[in-house]
Amino acid sequence: MSDKQTLLLNAVLRRLDRAPSGLLKDLSREMGVSRRTLQKVVSTAKGKTFREVREEMLVEQVKSLLESHPTRAIKELAFELGYKSPRSFARAIKRVCGSSPAELRSRTIFQLLQLQKGIRFED
Incomplete structure (x- = not known):
């Protein structure tokens, strides 16, 4: 890739990250x-x-937001990530993950609980 293409790619990825x-x-x-x-x-x-x-990138951001705020409303996530409607957000998540945002949240919470149970503190 040329320098110009690399700059374009980086700009696209930064924009999508936001x-x-x-x-x-x-x-x-x-x-x-x-x-x-x-x-x-x-x-x-x-x-x-x-x-x-x-x-x-959307799924990674959703997972990250759900890990830090597991009870956050799906509607809030949709708007924060730039979607104009929760419905279009839900369609995008379903297309990528095969499950709804609510199901993704349930799995994320379950995984967090499993991690917490697996952690043992020694005296």
């Missing part, structure tokens, strides 16, 4: 680069489509 709901068309407009160019840079570097990368 708001994983970002659409390719919006990013290309913001960056003054064609959608095709952004898609090619992402797929060359990551071996995945823009959408796949965006959704993986």
Whole structure:
């Protein structure tokens, strides 16, 4: 990859890290680069489509937020991550994880409880 492509990729990843709901068309407009160019840079570097990368980053952020705030409302998570509606957020999570945000939260809480049970403190 060229230096310009690396800069583009890093800019895309930073933007998605801030708001994983970002659409390719919006990013290309913001960056003054064609959608095709952004898609090619992402797929060359990551071996995945823009959408796949965006959704993986979304799931990681959701898991992180759920670990730190397990009782937080799904609606709040959706808006914080840049989604205009909880429904579109839920569809994105379901597409990537195969489960709803509520199911993902339940699994995350269960995993946290399992970790806590597995930790033993010695005197």
